[in-house]
Amino acid sequence: MAEITAALVKELREKTGAGMMDCKKALSETQGDLEGAVDWLRKKGLSAAAKKAGRVAAEGLVGVAASGGKGAVVEVNAETDFVARNETFQNFVKGMTTLALSAGDDLEKLKAAQFPGSGKSVADELTQLIATIGENMSLRRARVLGVNPGVVVTYMHNQLVPGLGKIGVLVALESSAPADKLAALGKQLAMHVAAANPQSVAVGDLDPKSIERERNILVEQARASGRPENIIEKMVEGRLRKFYEEVVMTEQVFVVDGETRVSKVIEKAAKEAGAPIKLSGFVRFALGEGIQREQSDFAAEVAAAVKG
Secondary structure, three states: OOOOOHHHHHHHHHHHHHOOHHHHHHHHHHOOOHHEEEEOOOOOHHHHHHHHHOOOOOOOEEEEEEEOEEEEEEEEEEEEEHHHHHHHHHHHHHHHHHHHHHOOOOOOHHHHHHOOOOOHHHHHHOOOOHHHOOEEEEEEEEEEEEEEEEEEEEEEEEEEEEOEEEEEEEEEOOOOOOOOHHHHHHHHHHHHHHHHHHEOOOHHOHHHHHHHHHHHHHHHHHHOOOOOOHHHHHHHOOOOHHHHHHHEEEOOOOOOOOEEEEHHHHHHHHHHHHOOOEEEEEEEEEEOOOOOOOOOOHHHHHHHHHHH
16 A cells, blocks of 8 residues: 555545545555546546646625624636625635735745635645536735724625625724724715725825836827927826826715815815824725636527537
8 A cells, every 4th residue: 555645645545636624535545546536536626626727717706794803805717797796605705805814925825825714725625616617716815904093994896695796995093083984984985986996095005117108108108299308297197187187096086975085085074073184094995897708609608519
């Protein structure tokens, strides 16, 4: 009987996509025979995840949760939007959001952490879920915000069930003002983030490379007008201010009233609450953003199936 080493378990896991404990059991059952263990897992239906690993997963759910001065948002992807209505999948996303609140947003640490109530790691629980539901899935990203004193407020746009949906937002407000007043302001600001999709809290938080790229584009556009260089510089500065108003949250017009800058909304709320309020951060996760989706021709697929 071959020795069942950690390396052998790892090789079987990479080969089949099955969970670690299932791989150990398979190797024990087959006296350390790797190929025999692969067959054992296939017979048990536990290697199904490996066959699905290459398929695009751009659907799924975003989950949000908060507790006092801390909030978490996660995105778990699947192949089709039908899975989002699966209660088992929903419970997995809820569990991941709760886990992120306590364990943080480092994905590798999260995958290695024990999934709540299962006795398995997150990675193994996800592999089991893939085999059970029959679609490729992935824990794509997670973010946690925290403030002290203050609150982190959550908002879910296109909510499917409480805390789960397609656009999840966290807004962190640092302040000693009453929590109920902060929560009310935070909810409106979170709705603004969902609608306006800002890139940063303040101008100084923008990526310098992003600003430089925008400036270079504006300079070339201005020079095309044939104006003198001193006029071009003024044109560029004016257009940069317009750029900031489009992408910087505190410079944006508040979507709730359509006329006041967000910075002024926060200032007014601070006066009414009797304490300074600082917008210390926000996060916005939109389901599937940035994922290259496969383009399929349904009619061609049907025709190909008919031809056999």
